[in-house]
Each structure stands twice: as C-alpha cells, then as structure tokens.
Amino acid sequence: MIRTTTLAVLLAASFSVFAAEQAKTKVDLTKAKEIAEGMCVACHGADGNSPAPANPILAGQIPEYLYKQLSNFKAVDGKPAVRNNAIMGGMVAALSDEDMKSLSVYFSQQKMKPSAAKEEKLLAEGKTLWRGGDFEKGIPACAGCHGPAGAGLPAQYPRLAGQYAEYTANQLKIFRSHERANDSEKVMRTIAGKLSDRQIDAIAEYAAGLR
Structure with a gap:
C-alpha cells in the first residue's frame, strides 16, 4: 500500500x-x-x-x-x-x-463513440477482476487506477471505458511479454504478467462495456 x-x-x-x-x-x-x-x-x-x-x-x-x-x-x-x-x-x-x-x-476534445462488450460469458469474471482483482494471485483491482467506470485518472492513467476489447487485450498481452515497456515502475508489466489469457479477455470485454 x-x-x-x-x-x-x-x-x-x-x-x-x-x-x-x-x-x-x-x-x-x-x-x-x-x-x-x-x-x-x-x-x-x-x-x-x-x-x-x-x-x-x-x-x-x-x-x-x-x-x-x-x-x-x-x-x-x-x-x-x-x-x-x-x-x-x-x-x-x-x-x-x-x-x-x-x-x-x-x-x-472529440466525442467518443464507445465500443461494446460482445462476449457476455466473460463479463462476470471481468467485473470481478475490475472491481476486486484477485488477492490470491496478487492482482490488484483495475478500478484502483482506471476508476470504477473506467474513466481513468487525469494525467496519470488512461480511460479504458468503451475501448475496443481487441485492442485492450492486445496491449495487456504485450505488457505481459514486455514487448511494450513504457509503463512507470513496470506496473502494467507486473500486473499483466500474472494474468491468464482468459483473464485478459475478461477484463478487456468488461472495460469495453463500461460507460
């Protein structure tokens, strides 16, 4: 903490x-x-x-x-x-x-035309990870940095609400592989390294449906 x-x-x-x-x-x-x-x-x-x-x-x-x-x-x-x-x-x-x-x-300043969640079977798991993380695996809640509604935190963390699930999932995977490494203090690489493919897809789907 x-x-x-x-x-x-x-x-x-x-x-x-x-x-x-x-x-x-x-x-x-x-x-x-x-x-x-x-x-x-x-x-x-x-x-x-x-x-x-x-x-x-x-x-x-x-x-x-x-x-x-x-x-x-x-x-x-x-x-x-x-x-x-x-x-x-x-x-x-x-x-x-x-x-x-x-x-x-x-x-x-442009008005966002948000994407939408498509894989309903993943939403419950995505919601759990977004709001509460996975304590046993040391995965923090996504909401802690990106906000309960995925709006992000001005000047610190990006908005993920309404983002394409495909794009969000891909970014988590390249953070996990360290192909993308421009996160401060390796925060996203550390978190993504603990996520399975299914968990990544669940988080991405849930974020796509947030408003």
Whole structure:
C-alpha cells in the first residue's frame, strides 16, 4: 500500500510538471485537425473514433496520456523509441512537440463513440477482476487506477471505458511479454504478467462495456 501511494505521488508530481510545460506550449487545434484528417484518419478516424478494433479509439482520451504515447513512439537524438512500433514510429517522426501536444488535446476534445462488450460469458469474471482483482494471485483491482467506470485518472492513467476489447487485450498481452515497456515502475508489466489469457479477455470485454 505504501509503495502504491508513493508511486501515485511521484506520478502526480511528474504529470504536474508536464501540465506546466504544456501550458507554455501553444496548442494549435486547427493544425491538429489537419494532421488528424490527413495522417491519422485511416487507422484512428479523423475524429479519433477508430474504424478498426485493432486500433485504439483516441476520442475522449486523457490528453496527457495521448501525448506520452506519441512522444514515446518517437525516436530522439539517435536513441530508439521508448515504445517500439514501426507504423507509429514513422507517423510521429516528422511531428514536432507542439504538434503532438496539439493532437493530444484535439483528440481528447472529440466525442467518443464507445465500443461494446460482445462476449457476455466473460463479463462476470471481468467485473470481478475490475472491481476486486484477485488477492490470491496478487492482482490488484483495475478500478484502483482506471476508476470504477473506467474513466481513468487525469494525467496519470488512461480511460479504458468503451475501448475496443481487441485492442485492450492486445496491449495487456504485450505488457505481459514486455514487448511494450513504457509503463512507470513496470506496473502494467507486473500486473499483466500474472494474468491468464482468459483473464485478459475478461477484463478487456468488461472495460469495453463500461460507460
């Protein structure tokens, strides 16, 4: 509990710094809209509502989280990207820091068209894990960080409510394999490492149905 509280304080402090820096950076929503309609539309939709379940819905997402992901996809000063993805790495290569912050704010302001749960047989298990975790396996409740309704915690944890189950499940699996490793203090890698495929699918389905 102490470690979790300390981590939350550190994360809050780090994102407070980000918020201060963001305030200094001009946000150009007109340019962001142009970038979204020209570069992002095929995979995420012009308004951030992805047409494909394999790609995340960006509309309504927490802007600080979106900015972190965009910046993590970008290789800087010859160093490899923190989050490795060939497609996204190519997309963000030409974006400036201002562009990424503007896009993050733009997508956060778009109205989300939420996905829906489809596998009803998994919902009860997903609800249990989301609300209470699995004490015996050391799995904390998802609601502890992402909120009871999956709205996330501004500047700290992403919104998962209404996200495509396919995308959420895939992210949990690549956290589990450490293919994705841009989580603070290895929190998601540690949790995902304790989840079975069925538990991952159950959590993803339950989150898709949250509002």
